[in-house]
Amino acid sequence: MTNSANVLTGKPLATGGVLMAPLGATAPTDATTALDAAFKAAGYIGEDGLTESNERSTDKVKAWGGDVVKVVQTDFATTYSFTFIETLNTEVLKAVYGAGNVTTTAATALKGTLHAVKVNSDTLPRQAFAFEVKDGDAKIRIYVPNGQITEVGEITYSDEDVIGYEVTVEAFRDSDLGANAIKYLDDGVPTA
Template sequence: MAGESANNNEIVIPAITRIYMAPVGTAAPADATSPMPAALRNVGLTTEDSLKFTTEPNFEQVRSAQSSYPTRTFQTTDAATIEVDLQQWSGENFKAVYGGGEITTVTVTGPPAATHYKFTPPKIGSRTEVMAVVEVVDGGKHYRFVIPRCMQMEGVSKDLAKTKEAVLPLRLAIQGGDELDAFYVLTDDPAFAPAA
């Protein structure tokens, strides 16, 4: 296009990615590089190539006898999802991938006496919405995808093979609302500067 030139500085290689989660309503990071608010919990290690952020707008088309092409196209809905495979098994990560649940302590009387834990997934109708932040770092460029409300909305399938690590599949569907953005991106990348 006229006035544009090829610029390899605008290629992004996601060298480091991190996922943070917190209860809905938690304060979001103010910018792309300031320390992450303490209430946002880092889910830890994830597999190298599993992180995906997908948007899926849906459209309807009006057909008319006078045209072989649609005479009008309009958007009906928006949808977006985050997918990533968590490598770290913990109570909080189990709650994340199952959409909530409860962890209780089980005392083993003996011998030897020990403490065990019981995880119970949420019942129908009691899944919990969460806030999420996806952080992407490419050298000196930083991006934070901020999702004020999302929910685990898929089943959980775990491969328990002895030849590789067992992962927890986190699949978050972004929720919207008229009072806030469904998601937004914070970045210090100069390529995002508004045109003068």
């Protein structure tokens, strides 16, 4: 049976659509319960939103004569791509450059908040991610217990567009979860 109420768009929650926490932060167990306080919001994300990619590579095994008799999966990867657009957000800078490469000094009477960012080849750390999506009362939470930013796109400084950090997060398989990520969906319609 078809039901148009099951068709959703993917808007972020008002509190932010991308949140990050150190590995080991308490995992969510549903789409709506408040996240552990360790999760920090990344602020605004670019208008293209969040893209999930699940990539499977396979090899075909053929019998004599050319018939395909089996397909063997050789690789599986889950990634999430999005663009941070809050250039002055300390959590964003730490995610893109590594926490040890960002020094933030609070504003004073003479200067605003200062950030010193080292740009180097340090490997970005693994951390937990939560992606929060809603459409009306329906909510989706995607939890990645062990993710790592593995790609940062080109950064353009232009008077025609905002400065953004386009990133790809690799979701690693979590042995406790038995998956790379878990999605919690709540249709937002409680029983009467």
